[in-house]
Amino acid sequence: MGKLDGKVALISGGARGQGAAEAELFTHEGAKVVFGDILDAEGKRVEAAIRTAGGEASYVHLDVTSETDWQNAVKLATGRHGRLDVLINNAAITIPKVPIEERTAAEWDRVMAVNAKGVFLGTKYAIPEMRRVGGGSIVNISSVAGIGQSLHQEPAYAASKGAIRIFTKVTASQHAQDRIRCNSVHPGPIDTEMLHAAMPDPEVLQRRLQRVPLGRMGTVDEVVRLVLYLASDESAYMTGSELVIDGGALAQ
DSSP, rough: TTTTTTTTEEEESSSSHHHHHHHHHHHHOEEEEEEESHHHHHHHHHHHHHTTTTOOEEEEEOOTTTHHEEEEEEHHHHHHHOOOOOEEEEOOOOOOOGGGGGOHHHHHHHIIIIIIHHHHHHHHHHHHHHHHHTOOOEEEOGGGGTOOOGGGGOOHHHHHHHHHHHHHHHHHHHGGGGGGEEEEEEEEESSSHHHHOOOHHHHHHHHHTOOOOSSBOOHHHHHHHHHHHHHSSSGGGGSOOEESTTTGGGGO
């Protein structure tokens, strides 16, 4: 028996890294998965690997800033599998840190569009389908940047992740009567391509890890296991919660 047997899940940002690992684990745990990204070649490779391993997964082109793409992704999930039970809002981007006065409006808008608007759109189009089948679980991937350590954060990224944190609580509160749960996950530095692209200098990365009491990066598997818990019925009494997985950074 898998933890997601009988469930249908939709995952954004699923072509690589954490999103791809979620798609793989969810199918292993019995879910039928639709996952999307703008990296079509990579997404198709993940789809093929999951199917070769015996899982049921479908890749769809998904620009999370596009209402049409979200509508198409939800329609693929419900049209192919008849329902939607789980939404993982995973897609996000980072940009190099600069002072607020040097950040351009276009850069700010791009980060907010992907990281915050993308979560809104995914949630908007998932809710009616979850309500139709009697409930569901939405998991929004935020960051420790959305909670604290503000001295060290890139302003646009931190603002977008803070928006996700509050939007999660609003969604949870307003849709509890629909039996739709919504929780957020707040990772610290995780060993992903995104982190290494944002901190290509090993010395910069090492300074970042000095603010982590456990003294290391987290792993993708550690985060994905937490996401699985929130997606599954094991967390049935949790909604509006923010789960931090940061090696103790925010505890300082």
